[in-house]
Amino acid sequence: MARIDELRLIAKVARMYYGQGLRQTEIMERLNVSQSTISRLLKKAEVEGIVRITVAVPSGTHPELEEALQSHYALKEVIVVDCIDDEAQIARDLGAAAAFYMETTLRPGDVIGISSWSAALLAMVDAMHPSQRCAGARVVQILGGIGNPAAEVHATHVTRRLANLIGGTATLLPAPGVLGTVEAKQVMQEDQYVRQACELFGVVSVALVGIGAIEPSHLLTLSGNVFSGAELKELGERGAVGDICLRFFDGAGMPVVSPLNERVIGMSLEELRKVSRVVGVAGGRRKLAAIRGALAGKWINVLITDRLTASQLLESSTAANGAGRVAQVSRKR
Secondary structure (H helix, E strand, O other), X not given: OOOHHHHHHXXXXXXXXXXXXXXXXXXXXXXXXXXXXXXXXXHHHHHOOOOOOOOOOOOOOOHHHHHHHHHHOOOOEEEEEOOOOOHHHHHHHXXXXXXXXXXXXXXXXXXXXXXXXXXXXXHHHHHOOOOOOOOOOEEEEOEOOEOOHHHHHHHHHHXXXXXXXXXXXXXXXXXXXXXXXXXXXXXXXXXXXXXXHHHXXXXXXXXXXXXXXXXXXXXXXXXXXXXXXXXXXXXXXXXXXXXXXXXXXXXXOOEOOOHHHHHEOEOOHHHHHOOOEEEEEOOOHHHHHHHHHHHHOOOOOEEXXXXXXXXXXXXXXXHHHHHHHHHHHHHHO
């Protein structure tokens, strides 16, 4: 415990700083002590219990849940959003959260890859505010955006709108996400503009991706960039639980090796792995297994999801760990 005169000085400095709102330089001038002493006394005020700092968490925010997910899955950041249990509303709410995240984290010179067929990413660009803070950034489609004309406008809108909002330039990937044959894909890849877009995959610094379940979303189905029911059944039999950019993985996050990969025009999982920041925007009951698989495979390192999904991701992993420990004990016996 400090001497009474030091405690008296600590209390005086703490009241001036926290109670009166004075800056450290102002306190230094009033008390004729150095700024380093002021800083040391303020730290000691916490140690001695003279100052107790509490954080009042606003309603609707979930920092403890975010921190638990971030720690458990070794993520750079997690954003958990309060949503009602409705798929369309979840996409809108997650999109709004993703919009704020991108507005506050994008930097000039970023090369932003964005998936074409995500309702949440469509909601994101519709919720973003214009800013010239990232002038010079580039936005590139990382999954083919050509499909049913009724839906194709969404894929083009996502890429161009994001580029316009941040004062950047857009590079479209003028090809379907899924081709009918390997030969058709090979021909399409010879196109000058398709090749130019694909060459940018290697310099993407931020990737914005949806996480798809085996059962495709309404938007993806509408686009026509889907595999047949028989092909999806085959993927399920191989253990697939979800996809990013139509590249499928299993529950452990391992890529599902399939000839179907050879018909997709878009960023591969191997290319995605090299991107420093991969932001997965997804939630809802239908996508729980897919999100868990994406986290297990470390295909994303930033997750924006809803509260119910976040809680289930933690509960399922805790239950799995518990079962693993029980099995180990049983084997030892």
